Amino acid sequence: MRRLRMGMIGGGPGSFIGPVHRIAAELDREIELVAGAFSSDPQRSRRAGMDYRIDPARAYTDVAAMLDGERAREDGIDFVAIVTPNHHHLPAARAALAAGLPVMSDKPATATYEEALELARLVRASGLPYGLTHTYSGYPLVREARARVVAGALGKVRKVVVEYPQGWLAGAASGKQAEWRVDPARSGEGGCIGDIGTHAFQLAEFITGLKVTELFADLGVVGAGRVLDDDCSVLLRFDNGARGVLLASQIEVGELNGLRIRVYGDKGGLRWRQERPNTLAIxxxxxxxxxxxASGAGLGPDARARTRTPPGHPEGYLEAFANLYRDFAAILRGEAAPLLPGIDTGVRGMAFIATAVAASRNGSGWVKLDI
Incomplete structure (x- = not known):
């Protein structure tokens, strides 16, 4: 069985997420990065190609050149990974789908909700696979948490508390990774709520199997000179009557990547933390x-299938990311991977961002998440 050939859009010099996608995609040796349009600057794209150690002829100057060049090859790419700032997601995905190529995209799906609806139409019309890298749903114990909630181990879910605190934007937003995230022209309509709040939202729905139907949002702008939110508090109501709290912030000094979730039912509760991902408390x-x-006795089949090491040998972020690429590879080979986030998850995430931003700005109180 040959490895699937991946072409990358974005991920040039200085990118954090580009190398993460490359490592994750190649971890299980089912996928190989062979081409890319890594930067709109031809020199930077060539340099990225050297860093990724691909054929220099396959480090292209732009997306159109990559799609045309790969179409002409017998060993051309099988799919595209999009690892750009948010405002490039829709045009990159549109071009790839038009070229007949499946898409694996970094989150959020697009820069705006309207763009997400357009992307959904394109994906459905194409009939091609589309995956979204909500990394945390790839952790084995997140899969285990979902399986136990769905099986009724907690009884009826009553309360969900999900937090995602960071502190890296507590000061000035300097450097490539910070600058585009505080720029509405590149980030889109949400700042913190789009960057990490959408992760928390997806994790809450993924683990519980429930859908948020209403929210009450208070999004703050703390950093001097910023226009996008960097501190978020959102109350949630779910479709089974449960209530929830979502907190996301990038100005909490001392916090690193503290994503954590608690789910409470009428029979029990569970607790999981991303910074300690190899234990789940029930x-x-x-x-x-x-x-x-992780890897312990009593895990369900999905969690067992997504662990690679014996108990006590920690797995983490890269392995969770790789699980999503393993799922995507399975889909491309005609197999099932129902838990891989796709275009529906992407549209819901963008609807959440747009609704929270508008509700907070307008002081609307409780508003419906209509999707």
Whole structure:
């Protein structure tokens, strides 16, 4: 079975997420990065090609050149990975789909909700696979948490608390990674709510299997001179009547990447933290606590299938990312991978961002998430 050939859009020199996509895609040796339009600057694209150690002739000057060049090759790319700032996601995906190529995109799906609706129409019309790298849904114990909630281990879900604190934008927004995230022309309509709040939103819906139907948002702009939110508090109501709280911030000094979630039902609760991803706590109403370990006994089949090392050998962010690429490879080979986030997840994420931004700006109180 040959490896699937990946072409990358974005991920040039100085990119954080480009190398992450490359490592994750290649970890299980099912996929190989062979081409890319890594930067709109031809010299930077060539330099990225050298860094990724691909054929220099396949480090293209722009997306159109890559799609044309790869179409002419017998060993051309099988799909495209989009790892650009948000405002490039729709045009890159549109071009790839028009060329008959499946798409794996970094999140959020697009820069605006209207763009997400357009992308959804394009994906459905093409009939091609589309995946979205909501990384945290690739962690084995997140898959285990979902399986247990869906199986009724917690009973009826009553309360969801999801937090995503960071502190890296507590000061001035300097450097390539910070600058585009605080620029509405490149980031889109949401700042923190789009960058990490959408991760928290997706994780809450993914683990519980529930849908948010209403929200009450208070998005703050703390950093001097900024126009996009960098501190967010959102109350949630779910379709089964459960209530929730979503907190996301990038100005909390001392916080690193503290994504954590708690889910409470009428029979029990669970707790998981991204910075300690290899343990999951399951609490029962009679006072017992089960600590579930990655690779440990008692894991369900999905979690077991997505662990690579024995108990006590930590797996983390890159392996979780690789699980999403393993799912995408399975889809491209005609197999099933129902838990891979796709275009529907992307549209819901953009609807959440747009609704929260508008509700906070207008002081609207509780508003429906209509999708």
């Amino acid at each position: 609490d029962t109403i009679d006072g017992r606590t089960e600590i579930v370990h």
